[in-house]
Amino acid sequence: MSKQQPKPRLDTVKRRVKPVDFFSSLKLELSALIVVATAIAFAMCWFLLKFGWSGWIAMPLTLIVALGITYFFSRGITAPLRQMRDVAEAMAEGDYTVRVDIDQDRHDEVGQLARSFNAMAGELEHADKMRLDMIANVSHELRTPVSALQAMVENMADGVTEPTPANLESILTQTQRLSDLIAFLLDLSRMEAGAASLNIEQFNFAEFLDETVEPLEIADGGHAHDIHLEVPGNIMVEGDQDRLRQLFTNIIANALKHSADGTTVLIEAHEETDYGTVVTNVVNFGSQIAPADRSNIFRRFVTGKAGPGTESGGTGLGLSIARWAAQLHGGTVRVVDDERGADFEIALPKYHISAS
Incomplete structure (x- = not known):
């Protein structure tokens, strides 16, 4: 897509404190502006009439001054709106890097709108990058x-x-x-x-994990990974086995991909009776995921960095699909702190709860 000559960056404007920064509401800003303009106009009109000016001259001159004051100060109120117009035009041309320059001290509705607009622009920039x-x-x-x-x-x-x-x-x-x-x-x-047709049934969780791990062990081939299961044999769970198999297959396959050859991947599960959930931890020994990256890795098309002796590549869809499958069952997937290594914790309700 061809682009026009790039506009100056909107986030390079020198910041300065404006009168509108002291108000928390656009209504208060407009009210204050009207009061100030009216007071100045009244004082000016009184002053001119006192010194013998004709009312036919004093009144129009006062109105012009009042309009000038209103126009001057209203520009500060509406500046972010004009910037949003320019940013929207730039984004329509394919440039998702531009942002609205907004003082962090401004807390009125326009400031909130500008910050939300910047957040939306950031998401669109990320989505465009992920698409490419x-x-x-x-x-x-x-x-x-x-x-x-x-x-x-x-x-x-x-x-x-x-x-x-x-x-x-x-x-x-x-x-x-x-x-x-x-x-x-x-x-x-x-x-x-948003299509999610689920075939809910009750099944033994340990047997389900055994069936899920078996083809992964065969596919692991010559990497010599040891998948160690520590799952009680009496846990019964309700859910769609096909969707849950997607969830666990993607999480375990991700752990295998980022484990050095000959290492162990631990899968341990326990039941939390107070909450009616089954918690499973898939631990990739040795490697760690930085706290800043833990939520980002679940975004679509984000691929993790491979360490020494581990596989690289992938579509960047596996973990996103895993989280989606967990949410369909009212569960969660997250990375938790664990000194042993990267630990993916999967929490699922024992009895099916619709995610909607």
């Missing part, structure tokens, strides 16, 4: 397995390689990567549409 990152990530994620599949199939078609079990296993692996990416994108579309 998503295009790049999805393109890369699609290109890699498709290129590998094309090369292997062409070699088999040309007789360069034989269709051995190992070669067919490689093709199956690349096909599974494509299938996972398509599933992520479908889940994302459900999130955007």
Whole structure:
């Protein structure tokens, strides 16, 4: 998209204390302005009449002065509104970096609106950046397995390689990567549409986690991770097993991805009877997540940084989908402090509660 000549940054204007900064309401500002303008006009009119000026001259001159005072001071009140107009025009042209310059000491409705506008602009800037990152990530994620599949199939078609079990296993692996990416994108579309049809049933939580972990252990391959389960066998939970399997698969797969080869991923669960919830902690030993990043990693298309000996890449959708699946069941997913490593805590009600 072509852009016009960039406007000066709106956040570079020198800040100064204005009279409107002392008021907490736009109504008070306008009332004070009217009172001041009226008082000045009355005093000026009295002064001119006292010194023998004609009323036909004094009155129009007084009105002009009153209008000038009102216009001068009203500019300070409406300045953020004009800036919001300019920022909106810039955003319509594709520039999401501009902001409304607003004094932090201004607490009236216009100041609150300007700060909310800046927050919205920040979210739009983030969404635009994530959209571009998503295009790049999805393109890369699609290109890699498709290129590998094309090369292997062409070699088999040309007789360069034989269709051995190992070669067919490689093709199956690349096909599974494509299938996972398509599933992520479908889940994302459900999130955007708010579609959430749940098949609620009661099931044994320990058995459910065993079934969830088994394919992850097989897919882990040569990374030699040890997935250690500490889950009581008598916990019963209500929920949609398919959606909850998405939740735990994505959280555990994320822990495996960011664990060095040969390390342990601990999954421990306990029941909090006072709150009627089941709390599960998935602990990735060794690595940590900075407190400032703990909420950001659940945003769509945000990919974590891989450490030494860990995998990188990904779509940046797994944790976002995990949180979505938890919220559908009235639960939560968050990162908690744990000296052992990155600890994802999943809290789910034992009995299904609609998230709506």
